[in-house]
Amino acid sequence: QIALRESGPTLVKPTQTLTLICTFSGFSLKTDSVGVGWIRQSPGKALEWLGIIYWDDDTRYLPSLKTRLTITKGTSENQVVVTLSNVSPVDTGTYFCAHKYYDFASGDGLDAFDVWGQGTMVTVSS
């Protein structure tokens, strides 16, 4: 059974770097076509796709955050790390990580986030 869980600080000061970890189980990020994505949600607002890392280390980012956002595999094989530099209050929100498996060649899997973590709330404030 696939499960993901986000962890990290709840409060970050403006201009600092936010680092969040997604710890997952039930799948391997070494498996072809698997990806772990990050999504955030400002209070009372819509979901915002931030980026994704794939099994082969390919990463994609939201263009507006590309200069501040980095997604990498963690030191543990079951972790993905996201860093967001130079944060400001607009970066306040709940951050989710989620699983994706979709093989474009075979059509196997779903081109969607099928399992999500519970989310972690981050406040940017001095």
Add this chain to the structure above:
Amino acid sequence: DIEMTQSPSSLSASVGERVTITCRASQNIDKYLNWYQQIPGKAPKLLIYGASSLQSGVPSRFRGGGSGTDFTLTITSLQPEDFAIYFCQQSYVTTWTFGQGTKVEIK
């Protein structure tokens, strides 16, 4: 970026009613459209993928349709546990985007 626009932004309905939510893409996205349900305070849950395929474990009263730029999510008979926020999301391009959400409330 592909912009996703949902309508209405909110609606009130009674248990047993048929409810339809619309999602429009700013350009053709074929059938690369997913629907999620979010109970406030919880993580989103995938309901429909590929515009019309029901995710495993999701009740059959949820139906997705459409292609190109116009899509619908229909709940054929609203149940108490369906009162939530619904989001559409396109996966046509590598930078995914979500709609702004539709809140379904109890009448």
